Structure formats: C-alpha cells, structure tokens
Amino acid sequence: MSEIAVIKCGGSIIDNLSARFFENIQQLQQNGIKPIVVHGGGPAIKNMLEKLDVPFAFIDGLRTTSAAAMDVVEMVLSGHVNNAITRKMSAAGIRGAGFSGSDANLLTCVPKDFQTYGYVGDIVDVNAAFLESLLEQHIVPVVAPIAVGKDGDRYNVNADTAAGNIAKAMNADKLIFVTDVPGIMQDGGLVPSATEVQIEELIDKGIIHGGMVPKVKAALACLNDDLQDVMIADANQAISAAGFTGTMINQSEEAVSHDSNFSNL
Numbered sequence: 575m576s577e578i579a580v581i582k583c584g585g586s587i588i589d590n591l592s593a594r595f596f597e598n599i600q601q602l603q604q605n606g607i608k609p610i611v612v613h614g615g616g617p618a619i620k621n622m623l624e625k626l627d628v629p630f631a632f633i634d635g636l637r638t639t640s641a642a643a644m645d646v647v648e649m650v651l652s653g654h655v656n657n658a659i660t661r662k663m664s665a666a667g668i669r670g671a672g673f674s675g676s677d678a679n680l681l682t683c684v685p686k687d688f689q690t691y692g693y694v695g696d697i698v699d700v701n702a703a704f705l706e707s708l709l710e711q712h713i714v715p716v717v718a719p720i721a722v723g724k725d726g727d728r729y730n731v732n733a734d735t736a737a738g739n740i741a742k743a744m745n746a747d748k749l750i751f752v753t754d755v756p757g758i759m760q761d762g763g764l765v766p767s768a769t770e771v772q773i774e775e776l777i778d779k780g781i782i783h784g785g786m787v788p789k790v791k792a793a794l795a796c797l798n799d800d801l802q803d804v805m806i807a808d809a810n811q812a813i814s815a816a817g818f819t820g821t822m823i824n825q826s827e828e829a830v831s832h833d834s835n836f837s838n839l
C-alpha cells in the first residue's frame with residue numbers, strides 16, 4: 575500500500591481553515607499519499623456546553639464528560655464539526671466521507687476511569703480494515719474522536735490521542751498535527767525539532783502548556799520504528815516539495831531536517 579498520512583486538524587483552527595488546507599490534501603493525493611483526517615472541536619464543544627449550561631472541567635488536559643456533556647460532545651463533533659469539514663472537502667473537489675469513531679467500530683475503547691472522568695475512553699482497537707477499504711477507493715476518511723465501549727455506549731476521546739492511535743494502527747508513514755500555531759514556539763521563535771527529553775524540559779519550564787501538552791504527549795506515544803517522527807504545523811501553510819514545515823518530534827538526538835519529508839512528494 576502507498577504511504578498513509580494521518581492529519582489531525584485541531585479545533586482551534588477548524589473555523590479558519592483556508593483553501594490551502596484542502597489544496598494540501600489534494601496535493602498529497604496527487605502524489606499517491608493517502609490522507610486520513612482526524613479532527614478535534616474543543617472550542618465548539620466549550621461554546622455549546624456553556625450555552626446549554628452543562629458543567630465540565632479539565633483534568634490533565636481531558637474534559638470530564640458527564641452523560642449530559644457526552645450528548646453535547648457527540649452533537650458538536652459528529653453532528654456539526656465532522657459534517658462541516660466533509661462538506662468543505664466536497665466543495666474543494668475531494669471525496670471525503672465523515673464518520674464518528676463509533677461508526678463501524680472504527681474506534682473501540684474502555685472507560686479511562688469512570689469515577690474521575692465520566693464518559694472518557696482509552697482506545698483499545700481501531701478498525702484498520704474499514705479505513706483501508708475507504709483509502710483503496712480514494713476516499714479521505716474524516717473521523718470524529720468518539721469511541722464505542724464494549725457496553726455499546728459512546729465515549730469522548732482527546733482528538734490528538736485518537737489521531738495517534740489511528741496512525742499507529744494504520745502503520746502510517748506520517749502524522750501531522752495541524753493547528754493555529756506554526757509548531758512548538760519558544761521565545762517567539764519556532765522550535766524546528768524536539769526529542770522526548772527536550773519536550774519534557776519544555777513542559778517543566780512551562781514553555782509547552784495548555785492544549786500543546788496532549789499534542790506532544792500523543793506524538794511521543796506513537797513514535798516507533800515505522801513512524802519515526804511526528805510534525806506539529808500550521809494548518810494553513812503551503813506544503814513545499816519537502817512536505818510540511820513546523821516542529822518535528824522524533825525519538826533521538828540525531829540530526830533531523832527542518833521539513834517533514836514525504837518520499838512521494
């Protein structure tokens with residue numbers, strides 16, 4: 575199978591995706607790379623929870639999700655955000671198909687710790703065969719980070735983590751977190767590459783904080799021999815012949831190039 579690129583599109587940028595984001599997806603396809611889009615929607619979920627007066631909190635970067643909050647999460651992610659992205663893809667001439675992770679057992683999970691987090695799941699299985707069948711038909715799957723439990727109920731999953739799980743299960747060659755910043759920033763400048771040790775240091779110093787923390791943790795958790803680096807990049811940048819430019823997260827100190835290379839580009 576040709577190269578697979580998992581692109582996680584953050585909720586911070588979803589309302590401001592430019593034509594460039596969709597052109598980049600098309601460019602990947604034209605170069606024989608099969609994109610899978612996983613999206614977030616944190617800001618939209620927050621707005622709707624507040625509008626409906628449903629309480630929530632964050633523990634370690636995860637939204638505590640009551641049954642009432644889960645109804646809102648599902649409505650916003652699956653009903654609104656997922657449809658909006660897929661519609662924009664169609665308008666851009668891309669064959670996108672939207673799914674909740676609870677469709678076709680795409681994402682199966684166990685509750686993380688129900689007492690503490692409520693309906694928040696840890697993914698235990700990804701229906702890779704289903705995704706592969708879509709990729710073979712040149713369809714771009716667009717996945718909302720909702721997983722189904724063995725009890726048949728649905729659970730909220732951090733979108734960065736879901737993207738990491740999907741990348742791992744699909745033996746993806748690339749995982750790119752696209753967001754509203756050019757990458758990991760320090761003192762106003764872009765950090766071009768970072769290893770696990772360097773990232774821990776940046777977290778300890780408070781330079782990496784907030785929504786960047788689950789992103790770098792998800793990146794580190796899915797690095798392996800197949801997926802040797804993960805990129806954090808601006809969603810609306812142009813990709814060059816060398817790929818995306820941003821922060822490259824990799825396992826070792828070995829010299830890395832500034833760009834995330836796709837061999838097919």
Ligand SMILES: Nc1ncnc2c1ncn2[C@@H]1O[C@H](COP(=O)(O)OP(=O)(O)O)[C@@H](O)[C@H]1O
Pocket residue numbers: 583584585586587614615616752753754755757758759760781782783784785786787
């Ligand atoms: N060192 C850092 N470099 C860049 N962004 C950072 C850093 N630390 C925290 N952030 C914050 O992380 C945000 C991206 O995370 P988040 O808002 O969760 O994005 P998304 O919704 O795209 O997943 C940035 O907009 C920024 O406010």
Ligand SMILES: CC(=O)N[C@@H](CCC(=O)OP(=O)(O)O)C(=O)O
Pocket residue numbers: 583584585586613614615616617619635636637647694719730731732733734785
């Ligand atoms: C468990 C948990 O925290 N789920 C996230 C899912 C959406 C998400 O991750 O969206 P971003 O990528 O925009 O942050 C949430 O409820 O916000």
